[in-house]
Amino acid sequence: MIAECKVEYVGRLTAFLPMAKRLILFKSDGSVSIHADDRAYKPLNWMTPPCWTTEESAPEDSDAQAVWVVTNKAGEQLRITVASIDHDSSHELGLDPGLVKDGVEAHLQELLAEHVTTLGDGYTLIRREYMTPIGPVDLLCRDADGQTVAVEIKRRGEIDGVEQLTRYLELLNRDTTIAPVAGVFAAQVIKPQAKTLANDRGIRCVTLDYDRLRGTESTEFRLF
Incomplete structure (x- = not known):
């Protein structure tokens, strides 16, 4: 998904990504990662499995479309507030053969x-x-x-x-x-x-x- 969003991490520390256009990946293993258009080897923020995503109603006094909350078993959260969605698609990748080492x-x-x-x-x-x-x-x-x-x-x-x-x-x-x-x-x-x-x-x-x-x-x- 490509969306205008802001992201708050709440857990052992707090971190905040201000509103901007980003790539959000929801994978079949439950993990969620948020990417900018650089840093190929690492997302800006992420939540690894086991975790689950729920949707909350956006605050009435905001222009947000949705608030997604990603929670892991330790109680840490990624709170993704979405202002607009430019692209939303789902793809089944199938079984991956894994990395073949040289x-x-x-x-x-x-x-x-x-x-x-x-x-x-x-x-x-x-x-x-x-x-x-x-x-x-x-x-x-x-x-x-x-x-x-x-x-x-x-x-x-x-x-x-x-x-x-x-x-x-x-x-x-x-x-x-x-x-x-x-x-x-x-x-x-x-x-x-x-x-x-x-x-x-x-x-x-x-x-x-x-x-x-x-x-x-x-x-x-x-x-x-």
């Missing part, structure tokens, strides 16, 4: 699962491709202290990978059977901006040596 990235996941102590002494693997409501996290592990750790693996670590892991952690930490869940962002190369964002969010970064994981020596020349 050969190196898929092999990195397989190798790291086999040699999970690369992440730290005492690490053990719980499961590969641990499913969340928004997709599978590459590895779910347990560290030496018994804490659950979610590991996202990339060939090249960039900001969007950190954002992806952040969303996984938000959902995983709602599961009382495994929370608290820490995060590890693992890649062959991690860009400085991604490291900065990961550190700011309490996510540990690990640089992977593909040749070492395969049990081979690098062919690059070395001084020592």
Whole structure:
């Protein structure tokens, strides 16, 4: 839906998007996200499942057409006040085959699962491709202290990978059977901006040596 709207978030903090034209996505899993015409990798605000949407009557002293209230099980809310609707359509996308990783990235996941102590002494693997409501996290592990750790693996670590892991952690930490869940962002190369964002969010970064994981020596020349 494309609509002129304002959005209020009420929960652990308060946030407000003033009236403007935006894209609103209502997905079949119940999630709702509000997008501007930029920031391709992240919406302006969102509510992840489980959540539900109800409609309230617009205040009589306003020009609003509707007020939609999106609520999750923690009682947090997105209140979307709609002034006008430019476009409204519904589409059935069917089953999605999921993300197909390239050969190196898929092999990195397989190798790291086999040699999970690369992440730290005492690490053990719980499961590969641990499913969340928004997709599978590459590895779910347990560290030496018994804490659950979610590991996202990339060939090249960039900001969007950190954002992806952040969303996984938000959902995983709602599961009382495994929370608290820490995060590890693992890649062959991690860009400085991604490291900065990961550190700011309490996510540990690990640089992977593909040749070492395969049990081979690098062919690059070395001084020592």
